[in-house]
Amino acid sequence: MSLSCERYQRYLEPGFTPFDPLELANQTEQIVCRGDSRRYTKFYCTGVYGGIATGYTCGCCLRCIFCWVNWSRDFPEKYGVFRSPAAAFEELSRVAHKARVLQLRISGAEPTLGKSHLLALLEKVENSAFRLFILETNGILIGADPDYAKQIACFKKVHTRVSLKAGTRQAFTTKTGGKPESFELPFQGIVNLLEAGASFHVAAMSADPRIMTKQERERLLSRLASIHSALVDNLEEEVVDPYHTTLERLQHAGVKLQWTQY
Ligand code: SF4
Numbered sequence: 001m002s003l004s005c006e007r008y009q010r011y012l013e014p015g016f017t018p019f020d021p022l023e024l025a026n027q028t029e030q031i032v033c034r035g036d037s038r039r040y041t042k043f044y045c046t047g048v049y050g051g052i053a054t055g056y057t058c059g060c061c062l063r064c065i066f067c068w069v070n071w072s073r074d075f076p077e078k079y080g081v082f083r084s085p086a087a088a089f090e091e092l093s094r095v096a097h098k099a100r101v102l103q104l105r106i107s108g109a110e111p112t113l114g115k116s117h118l119l120a121l122l123e124k125v126e127n128s129a130f131r132l133f134i135l136e137t138n139g140i141l142i143g144a145d146p147d148y149a150k151q152i153a154c155f156k157k158v159h160t161r162v163s164l165k166a167g168t169r170q171a172f173t174t175k176t177g178g179k180p181e182s183f184e185l186p187f188q189g190i191v192n193l194l195e196a197g198a199s200f201h202v203a204a205m206s207a208d209p210r211i212m213t214k215q216e217r218e219r220l221l222s223r224l225a226s227i228h229s230a231l232v233d234n235l236e237e238e239v240v241d242p243y244h245t246t247l248e249r250l251q252h253a254g255v256k257l258q259w260t261q262y
Contacts, residue, residue, distance in 0.1 A: 009177065010074040012063050014254040018179040021140045025061035025113055031076045032059035033114040039080030041072055041108065043091040045099035049134060053096035055088055056108035061140050063177035064165055065253040066211060068243040069108045085120035093128070102131035112141040115148060122155045135160040139186030140178075142193060149192035153199075160200035161236070162190055167204075167212060167220030175211070190227055207237035210257045 008027060009019050032039040039058040046054055058072040058080040072079035083091065092104045104125060105111075111118055112135075125133045135152065139162040142148050152158055164186055166172035172183035193200045202224060206217045224231040240246060240257070250257060 009063055011249050012065055012177045012253045016177055018173050019177055021061040021178045021182045022144055025141060028059040028061060028076060029113050033117060034082050036116040036120055037082040037084045038114040038117040039076065040083045040088060041080045043095050045095045045101060049103055051099060051101040052103040052105050052134065053092045053099065053101055055092055055106045057106050057111065058109050059113055060110040061113065062138055065175055065249050065255055066205065066240045066246050067249055068241065068246045070245060073109060085117055085124060088121055089124040096130065103134065104130055105134040105136060107136060110138055111135055112137050112148065119151055122158055126155045126157050131157065133158045136163065138163055139189030143185035143189030146192045149196040149198060153196035158199065160193060160198055162186060162200060162202050164202060164204040164220065167216035171216050187223060187227065190231065194228060201234045201236060202231050203236035203238060205238050205240065208239035211240055
């Protein structure tokens with residue numbers, strides 16, 4: 001890692017300084033990408049989406065306090081092995097064939113980091129017998145780069161799931177660590193995907209009143225409705241699950257949630 005580890009944003013703690021997610025994306029790419037290769041920690045098949053082969057990557061440009069992914073998010077320089085798009089596709093194919101599933105995805109991080117890696121991998125999926133690639137993203141980089149949305153939209157086997165973290169600027173900073181103005185980027189990402197004609201839907205951590213108040217949820221729904229009413233109709237609303245990494249990150253951030261009521 002050529003960067004100063006002291007300057008790299010880890011998990012959030014009380015009194016943190018809000019960061020620019022685009023800058024963190026750039027710093028993270030320097031750690032988790034090399035040419036068109038990207039660091040992966042494992043490949044496996046899970047039961048979500050009715051069964052999907054998953055490549056578990058390292059690195060994200062947000063620091064959500066409820067994030068469940070392992071510590072490779074916070075300490076990416078310590079985890080993973082670089083895989084070329086061809087090697088990652090081969091590993092995904094191997095676990096998919098073993099489990100007899102036709103769907104693939106990247107998880108455990110932000111898959112849009114390392115654009116050349118992702119696009120080359122999607123190209124391989126497009127030209128394969130696999131049915132679908134689900135691109136789970138926080139929407140930051142697609143919001144900052146309209147061409148990225150256009151390139152993703154060219155792949156007919158790709159469905160994007162944009163996961164929103166907050167309904168207001170202030171809540172975005174509190175929950176993700178990103179500076180308030182970067183709250184706009186995922187919404188711009190949605191606009192970019194819409195205008196590009198991409199297959200996508202929106203998810204939000206909005207079904208959990210411990211994480212999102214009723215008023216904040218209403219602001220989020222209203223913002224989505226101002227883009228397109230179908231975004232609200234098709235919204236996937238999530239709750240926080242008590243993974244040990246989630247609990248530890250909440251604890252580091254000084255946030256206490258009651259789990260017994262759920
Ligand atoms: S929840 Fe998603 S966007 Fe947030 S830090 Fe974790 S991997 Fe990144």
